Amino acid sequence: TLCKSLAISGLVLFLFYTLLFNQLYNHSITNFSPHFKVIWPASSSNITSPTNINHIVFGIAGTVNGWKYRRAYVEAWWRPNVTRGYLFLERFPSREFLPWPPSSPPFRVNENITRLKSYEKIKNSFQVRVFRTILETFREGDEDVRWYVMADDDTILFVDNLVEVLAKYDHTQYLYIGTNSECVSSNFYASFNMAFGGAGYALSYPLVEALAAKFDKCVEKYQNLYASDLMLYSCLADLGVTLTLEKGFHQIDLHSDISGLLSALPQIPVLSLHHLDVINPIFPSMSRSKSINHLMKAAKLDHSRLLQQTICYDMQRNWSFSISWGYTTHIYESILPRNFVVKPLETFRPWRRSDRQPLYMFNTRGITRNSCEAPHVFFFHSAENSTENKIATTYLRALPRNLPPCSNSGNISADSINTIHVFSPATEHKRMGKTECCDVEKMRDVNVTDIKLRKCTKDEISS
Structure with a gap:
């Protein structure tokens, strides 16, 4: 009888302390400080699955x-x-x-x-x-x-x-x-x-x-x-x-107009843009916030090509084209080598006014009044899916260049061009780190130029 009483008492005490512990535990979890949350381990159940x-x-x-x-x-x-x-x-x-x-x-x-x-x-x-x-x-x-x-x-x-x-x-x-x-x-x-x-x-x-x-x-x-x-x-x-x-991150320790830099970024996916408050709006006719939302329109259609530079040539008119997809297109009234066009135009200035040369971690080229080296500048206006699985981006002239034609091109001026259409593959993203090629289509209008982006063929030389 005594043993039975002790056993029953022990069971009652065990159940009492079990219930008390559960109540205290649940209360502590509910009121857990946000600075001491449970830290879950990194993905372990499927550690080799692709990162998303x-x-x-x-x-x-x-x-x-x-x-x-x-x-x-x-x-x-x-x-x-x-x-x-x-x-x-x-x-x-x-x-x-x-x-x-x-x-x-x-x-x-x-x-x-x-x-x-x-x-x-x-x-x-x-x-x-x-x-x-x-x-x-x-x-x-x-x-x-x-x-x-x-x-x-x-x-x-x-x-x-x-x-x-x-x-x-x-x-x-x-x-x-x-x-x-x-x-x-x-x-x-x-x-x-x-x-x-x-x-x-x-x-x-x-x-x-x-x-x-x-x-x-x-x-x-x-x-x-x-x-x-x-x-x-x-x-x-x-x-x-x-x-x-990873050079796709961009600190933008710069001031003023960074369009020259954004028009000639390296062939690396763009990951970020910083210091948006201290630079000019990246689209000159918009506020800073509207400029960013405008750029995102292009990014939503094709993030892989955003701000990626493509260079091609119109040999009949002796023109060079530089496309920063979703941002700008430049026309040069001469055939310029790629190693010249890939250098950013120094439209910007350094973070500190007191800085002396060398200023930047990359080469630049200065603003010039030389008709053969000064570009006609067109900014991104719109983007849409077109026929034949293409994305059509449209670029409109920013301002008149106000320079005479380049004599090297046989006095063929690009002043009449006010619109450029760029067609890129809609179902095929640009391969990371790879340069694309492009073709200038036959003019269907004296004011419009069409360009098609494509993969470069094996050992293709574009100039």
């Missing part, structure tokens, strides 16, 4: 005051219910932004680092806040993450190109992918081996996981550095991780 947009989480650093002007940039590339990520702000949004629209990334308020004992001596709190956005994005605990892509709120990202470029890499390794600045001085003062944060950079999940474990010590060590991306570079150097260069 669901494997990327974006961390965007912003400010409440700046969001009013920069919201349009982010919403131009953000895809509600498709892209994953967060906009990190220094404080809760003011009433003018509420209710928070679904067209914007969900926002988070950065942790107040002044309350943390380990951060008591920090002076450069803004840059530390931006740096810690990596940690706080990681702590959101998203599942099946392969890559974290970090950027500023005055940056546009080209998501489809990002997915394809990141798919080239082994996300299970420690990878730090980005690019440096266009300006020699910016790289000199920071590092030629650093990914500039405004342009955006990608970090593999295992690397962020390793960095998160050492974050506070790293901040304490490098808190006096002047920029968040320099802090990251320094911390990763301590981990033995070096930059993997």
